[in-house]
Amino acid sequence: MTDALLRDELERELNSVAHPLARNAWKLTAAVGLVERLAEQLPD
Amino acid sequence: MLHARQQFLVNEPTAPTVADVTLPETLDAALPQLSEESIPLGGGTDIQPSRRQGLIKPVRLVSLQNIEELRGIEIADDGGVCIGAAATLAEIASTVASVQSVLTDAIATIASPQIREMATLAGNLLQDKRCWFYRNAFPCYKRKGGLAPCYAIEGDHRFYHAVIDGHRCQAVTPSDLAVVLNVLDAAVTLKGSNHARSVKISDFYTGPGETVCAPTELLTEVRIPPLRGKKTLFKKLRLWEGDFAMVSAAISVSMDTRGQWHDLRICLGGVAPTPWRAHKTERSLEGRVL
Numbered sequence: 574m575t576d577a578l579l580r581d582e583l584e585r586e587l588n589s590v591a592h593p594l595a596r597n598a599w600k601l602t603a604a605v606g607l608v609e610r611l612a613e614q615l616p617d
Numbered sequence: 618m619l620h621a622r623q624q625f626l627v628n629e630p631t632a633p634t635v636a637d638v639t640l641p642e643t644l645d646a647a648l649p650q651l652s653e654e655s656i657p658l659g660g661g662t663d664i665q666p667s668r669r670q671g672l673i674k675p676v677r678l679v680s681l682q683n684i685e686e687l688r689g690i691e692i693a694d695d696g697g698v699c700i701g702a703a704a705t706l707a708e709i710a711s712t713v714a715s716v717q718s719v720l721t722d723a724i725a726t727i728a729s730p731q732i733r734e735m736a737t738l739a740g741n742l743l744q745d746k747r748c749w750f751y752r753n754a755f756p757c758y759k760r761k762g763g764l765a766p767c768y769a770i771e772g773d774h775r776f777y778h779a780v781i782d783g784h785r786c787q788a789v790t791p792s793d794l795a796v797v798l799n800v801l802d803a804a805v806t807l808k809g810s811n812h813a814r815s816v817k818i819s820d821f822y823t824g825p826g827e828t829v830c831a832p833t834e835l836l837t838e839v840r841i842p843p844l845r846g847k848k849t850l851f852k853k854l855r856l857w858e859g860d861f862a863m864v865s866a867a868i869s870v871s872m873d874t875r876g877q878w879h880d881l882r883i884c885l886g887g888v889a890p891t892p893w894r895a896h897k898t899e900r901s902l903e904g905r906v907l
Binding site for chain 2: 578608
């Protein structure tokens with residue numbers, strides 16, 4: 574598995590359930606980014 | 618938006634006069650005092666502003682500061698942790714650092730050192746939503762009910778409102794510890810005069826800053842099972858140091874010797890009315906190798 578797979582899976586799940594307001598859709602990208610960063614730190 | 622609705626700001630709420638403050642010395646003495654007309658008071662870092670904002674109706678305060686049994690932090694030999702509800706965030710951060718460093722990391726992002734010396738675990742978990750319309754006396758759905766609107770839909774919702782599951786109210790649960798405790802599979806103990814129950818943190822929240830804890834119940838402790846080799850991490854995106862989360866994320870996972878991921882848990886804060894678990898992603902990555 575790669576970080577990209579985690580990102581894709583999470584993005585897919587979020588996109589299937591999210592209904593952001595007009596100006597806060599960026600939070601979905603931010604959430605995926607945070608999880609991706611955490612996954613990168615896990616092996617340390 | 619504020620300009621268009623400024624007429625509402627004229628009606629600034631006032632805190633109801635406190636009828637009395639009791640200081641029970643034991644849990645048994647405190648529990649019978651809890652009712653619809655009273656509210657338990659820990660560090661007061663959320664309750665006092667909420668009172669001034671007209672969000673708390675009870676006029677009787679039951680201070681928990683003298684109840685030693687609510688302040689303990691126990692670390693079992695296997696690494697399990699039991700934290701008393703009235704333990705301060707600073708006490709927790711310094712005590713559990715060796716066994717639950719993710720809690721220490723998360724606490725370091727909450728508010729300021731001064732507030733962390735006062736704020737309690739239960740206060741953090743039970744704090745009310747931070748929506749600025751709700752907090753600033755806009756007659757929104759959560760304040761007025763019925764057909765009242767959610768002002769965040771038209772107003773500034775860029776940072777602190779939901780992107781998932783927000784319907785009549787777009788606010789989110791502000792507690793960072795709720796996000797961390799979700800991936801740690803923690804449970805809270807709720808006690809009333811004649812009963813006690815344990816509730817998984819994943820079942821604790823019913824809405825933004827709203828929980829299953831009844832007015833006659835007291836959150837007495839949080840139990841965190843041992844990590845057993847799991848890795849856990851927390852990250853938070855905020856506008857400034859000490860701010861509430863715009864988005865936060867916690868992750869926990871067991872990795873075997875081949876690098877396969879097991880029992881993955883991902884919890885997001887600041888995106889939904891309650892801490893949000895990515896169950897599909899968790900299932901789909903079971904057994905995969907990073």
